[in-house]
């Protein structure tokens with residue numbers, strides 16, 4: 001009897017040639033590094049260069065996070081990935097009443113250029129690529145990064161990295177939105193234009209399915225809703241007057257890797273094929289780089305357990321393997337204690353070591369797209385693709401991603417899938433080792449890392465000092481210029497950069513935009 005995959009598609013006990021009847025490898029696969037990119041975006045893939053080992057990290061103050069980054073670099077991480085605390089992600093200063101209790105908790109607190117300078121102190125920004133998980137205030141953090149690079153004597157054309165900048169999935173699954181969809185999309189188009197002119201090697205967005213997956217989306221839903229968001233961004237930028245080939249090469253993506261290796265490999269391959277086709281056929285992109293779906297992967301946090309946490313090391317290894325077999329460009333492997341608390345130094349190192357074992361002790365990097373031609377993988381790739389294309393069609397019928405979001409479509413589809421997973425886990429049909437099978441009578445004690453609550457007061461002190469020292473008139477007039485650009489059509493990033501240079505804070509800059517653009521209130525459909 002066929003088993004159901006995570007997307008609810010059949011997995012047969014045995015596959016043979018009949019599974020691929022009429023299947024044309026020239027059409028479905030092509031060569032690695034060529035349309036439709038099923039086999040990977042680069043001709044040589046990991047035989048030419050391994051994926052970027054990019055561990056997501058950040059907590060407490062800029063000083064503590066800077067120390068963690070240096071440790072990760074010393075241990076062999078190949079790129080940085082910054083986690084910001086919730087107040088920063090929501091565009092509030094650490095001393096704002098709403099920030100109370102959250103400062104430095106799930107990431108680093110950044111209030112101004114003073115903090116950003118400390119965060120990257122002693123890290124040469126022309127040598128490292130940096131991803132920043134920041135969405136509604138993405139422009140601010142990008143500009144702060146550019147300002148710190150200028151202070152280091154590094155010109156913007158040398159900077160490489162990524163801002164997440166994917167507000168649509170915030171409405172669907174993650175929640176750190178500030179402005180309504182229309183000004184949010186305008187801001188994103190401004191960022192695309194600014195980067196094209198000023199920071200050409202920067203990846204301007206990381207269109208993310210990861211958080212949808214964490215909220216319960218199936219693999220087919222994850223890629224369908226993510227690619228639909230991608231289509232909305234492309235339409236926005238084209239409507240703002242950009243040529244598709246001027247920004248599409250710098251779009252990037254972000255997916256999860258679950259323990260279900262076979263379907264995950266199929267999912268990554270299907271996503272590449274769909275995106276290449278959409279970019280070519282719908283948007284008429286000519287530059288091959290515009291057709292390449294490049295992606296970062298994080299192993300599935302939602303599959304980690306607080307019970308017998310060391311078992312998570314094994315899950316992460318399996319998940320990481322799925323990402324690598326699927327051709328990821330960049331990978332974060334979770335630490336085994338992440339279901340309990342922030343990773344300790346040791347658990348963060350072990351997570352990185354897991355990637356190093358995959359890269360240097362296995363043979364999966366010796367040849368490109370090792371599963372190509374496998375009956376089951378090719379059949380599943382076709383099946384996941386068909387399921388995702390069907391869901392993307394439903395989003396289109398609703399008028400595209402934003403309209404579908406406003407009707408609550410993606411969210412309710414994901415909730416349905418989450419409910420199914422919860423039911424299967426409760427009934428024991430879905431085995432979770434250590435949770436509903438193979439439990440211990442008594443869990444072993446575990447000492448988690450805790451963020452020092454004094455950090456909030458320290459940040460407030462730094463802000464008071466900054467406000468006392470800076471030229472307030474310069475800040476006020478820079479913020480007035482920013483509001484004026486936001487009211488009209490000028491690119492807001494230029495005046496925003498001047499405000500940040502004058503030491504306006506993240507909260508002040510976001511408040512100026514809130515005054516003009518308002519804030520988003522989800523509809524009742526949610």
Ligand SMILES: CC(C)(COP(=O)(O)OP(=O)(O)OC[C@H]1O[C@@H](n2cnc3c(N)ncnc32)[C@H](O)[C@@H]1OP(=O)(O)O)[C@@H](O)C(=O)NCCC(=O)NCCSC(=O)CCC(=O)O
Pocket residue numbers: 042043044045046047048049052054056079080081083129131132133160161162174201203206210211252253254294295296298329330
């Ligand atoms: C495009 C990616 C996906 C990866 O970029 P990278 O720089 O790492 O890799 P890359 O672009 O593939 O490769 C770097 C350079 O090497 C080249 N290169 C790579 N492989 C090659 C090969 N085989 N042959 C020839 N060249 C090759 C590329 O062309 C590129 O150069 P050129 O550029 O010159 O072509 C980027 O967007 C990225 O790093 N994303 C990370 C996102 C992230 O960390 N997110 C964390 C979210 S954490 C989160 O959200 C979790 C939970 C939460 O907070 O809610």
